[in-house]
Amino acid sequence: MKKRYLVAGTLPMLLTAGTLAAAEKLYTYAFKRINYVPDASDAMQQYANDYYYHVDWVEHQQPAVWHLDTPDDQHLSALWLKHPNSNKAVIIGHGYKGTGITMANYAHMFYDMGFSVLLPDDRGHGQSDGTYISFGWLDRLDYLQWLQLIIKNLGQDCELLLFGTSMGGATVSLVSGESTLPKQVKAIVEDCGYTSLDDELTYLMKKLFHLPKKPLVPLASFINYRRLGFTISRVDVQAALRRNTRPLLVIHGQKDVYVPTWMGQENFKASAGPKALWLVPDAIHAESYWVDPVAYATHIRDFIAPYFSK
Structure with a gap:
């Protein structure tokens, strides 16, 4: 009898301990930083040569390194490519476990459009502090500080764009809902970001x-x-977008099964300002640019043109 009661009393504790251990394992797997960039998927390896061409291009520009100290004592880092003939600039948000330099193809694209480019390493990534990844929530406040540094550098009459893919897309969408978003931010482009x-x-x-x-x-x-x-x-992207009044372009691959396509559609529906949705045929997660770089740049250029000076 005593043995039966002992087993009955111990089993819930063992289940609880096992569940807590599993939750800790999940949290570590998903949230803890790693100090390297994971290999691209097999499907994305076909673009490796083009990707490294853009990385080499960014490095050849010898970008400046900017630093940011946050109110909670995090030291953050970003690359800054100053365009010599423009007062336009874009912040480019990178994806999960990426870094600023992994967005080199987008940096090259926007530079060719006449934008200066800031490539932050988000918390828990690259050269920035952080033991854990905040999936855009704490980063959204960091981006507000980065925006102020750009304005200080370019002047009050500058025109700013927010752009990001995957986690970066979610991050710039979260920024869009902040009441202190500077008036210089004219538009937002998010590619394959999650709803929450x-x-x-x-x-x-x-x-x-x-x-x-x-x-x-x-x-x-x-x-x-x-x-x-x-x-x-x-970390509710849709809630932030309901407060957004800036023009928003949502891009999402129709074959995305990592951040499923319906999330892009729901983000588009949520946004309160002028907006457009481009679902890219045959594109998997974060592949929309690579499927057709010219079409990708054209869609963005056409969407943002009415909101920026020539």
Whole structure:
């Protein structure tokens, strides 16, 4: 009898301990920084030569290195490519576990359009501080500071664009909902960003691990609250876009199964300002540029043209 009661009493504790260990493992897997850029998928390897051409181009420009110290004592880093004949600039947000330099193809594209370019390393990435990745939530406040540094550098009459892919797309969308967004920001372009961190983690839990949302995602959210100060539900891109009044172009691959295409469609619906949606045929996640770089640049140029000086 005593043995049966002992087993009955111990089993919930063992299950709880095992669940907490699994949640910690999930959190470490998803949120903890790594000090390298993961290899591209097999599908994206076909673009490797073109990608490194753009990386070499950026490095040949000898970009300046900018630094930012945040109110919570994080030291952040970014590359700055100053265009000699323009007062326009773009901040380019990189993807999950990427860095600023991994966005070299977009930097080259926007520079050719006449923009100066800032390539931040977000928290938990590259040369910036941070033990954990905030998926755009803390980065959105950092981007507001980066914007002010650009304005200080170019002057009050500068014209600014926000652009990002994947996590970077979500980040610039989160920035769009901030009441202190400078008037110099004229438009936003987001490529394959998620609707919310909760949506994305729940989707990936099912797709990659065949597991339901509960209990691991709520427990990971609690861990994140203890370590970074916010719950997963706070990272709500759609809520930010409902407050956005700037022109927004949403780009998303029609074959994206990492951040599914419906998320781009929902982000488009949520935005309160002028907007356009381009679903790119046959493009998987973050592939829309590579499918047709000329068409990609043309779509962006045509969309932003009415909002920027010639």
